[in-house]
Amino acid sequence: MVRINRLCSGLPATVLAKVETFNPGHSTKDRMALKMIEDAEAAGLLQPGYTIIEGTSGNTGMGLAMAAVVKGYRCIFTTTDKQSREKVDALRALGAEVVVCPTNVDPEDPRSYYSVSSRLALETPHSWKANQYDNLSNRQAHFEQTGPEIWEQTEGRVTHLVVGVGTGGTISGTARYLKSKNPNIKVWGIDTYGSVFKKYKETGVFDKQEIYPYVTEGIGEDFLPANVDFSLIDLFEKVTDRDAALMTRRIAREEGIFAGNSAGAAMAGLLQLGGQLKSGDVVVVIFHDHGTRYLNKMFNDAWMRERGYLSDTADDAAGLVLRRGTQPLVKVGHWETIGEAVAKMRKHQISQLPVQDAEGNWVGSLSERKLLQKLLSHPDLSAEQVAPHMEPPFPHVESSTKVQRLIPLIRPDSEAIMVRMPDGSWHILTQHDLLSAFL
Secondary structure, three states: OEEOOOOOOOOOOEEEEEEHHHOOOOEOHHHHHHHHHHHHHHOOOOOOOOEEEEEOOOHHHHHHHHHHHHHOOEEEEEEEOOOOHHHHHHHHHOOOEEEEEOOOOOOOOOOOHHHHHHHHHHHOOOEEEOOOOOOOHHHHHHHHOHHHHHHHHOOOOOOEEEEEOOOOHHHHHHHHHHHHHOOOOEEEEEEEOOOOHHHHHHHOOOOHHHOOOOOOOOOOOOOOOOOOOHHHOOEEEEEOHHHHHHHHHHHHHHHOOOEOHHHHHHHHHHHHOHHHOOOOOEEEEEEOEEHHHHOOOOOOHHHHHHOOOOOOOOOEHHHHHHHHOOOOOOOEEOOOEHHHHHHHHHHHOOOEEEEEOOOOOEEEEEEHHHHHHHHHHOHHHHHOEOHHHOEOOOOEEEOOOEHHHHHHHOEOOEOEEEEEOOOOOEEEEEHHHHHHOOO
């Protein structure tokens, strides 16, 4: 479990990532894959010489395939054509046969990966279909493993669980254990646009009008799996394909954790819900799988640009901040000395500093150029406090402010702009950053 720092700098809570890439197949699905196999063996449904058949987005197949190699089973998996090439290649590397099916069809359509896997199970002698969506061994694995681990690793301080929901096994099994320990724990399910979960939770209506193709992998469904226990999930939050993809990249670049697409969706959803958190909360976010499975998708600039998720130029303040990289804001307190402020500028190689008061309000600013002028005429200034020598605060803007509206805010008497991002964090834009918007 790893604390998330930069991405959640604007949140009052402690946010911890349950990094499931340390499982043998680099995914949380290893837990339930082995559990389903062992339960089927115990029930006599899976016997030596049998073939394991399953419809999978990749990670469950990986767990099943690894266990099948050890136990001597053959595997046939169906998947959709939206899944990353890396997932298909990994399954084949473990000796599995993979049948790729179209994404944009109903679950009942004979071409869907659900229907094809069911047909193969009927046609293949001595076969067993794992059926991860309705096989309750899925969520039982997380009740027995993931839930207890989170409770122990947080020493019982966890207050929120945030999970991308696909089969529902991870969130439901983990939630059932944690709520048995503390019924007040909030469980937030992350959904995607094109999926039915959120509306069904809120209205009890299964609305087919909600269903349409989406890019995000590993979460959302166009039917209701038996493993999704809606009574354990307090709310669902939808995240766009674009926001999930961009956040997947930010997790790697800003936290140093190379996680997959569903982790990006979960983090983006958490930040959208950040206003519901308070000081003292301990949030656990499940990072389901590893970034290597998305090298030709979310981590490929050309793929991202083709879908409009990346552009060569940024058109708003948020785009400029993200383009530069959201490093933690360097600031100075009005009670600190000019010498301390200059030391921060040197250490971080920056030319401007925002000034805060004891309550965290932005009350002024310092610029390298103006400080140099003052120090040349008053060399002993470095020992004095910042407050009497600071300039007015930098202009404040929201992240959605268009570049054209930012340009007039850069003036000789105000050499930077403060940007408030959706997660509540603050960042600075300079004249150089604005110039990059046109290059």
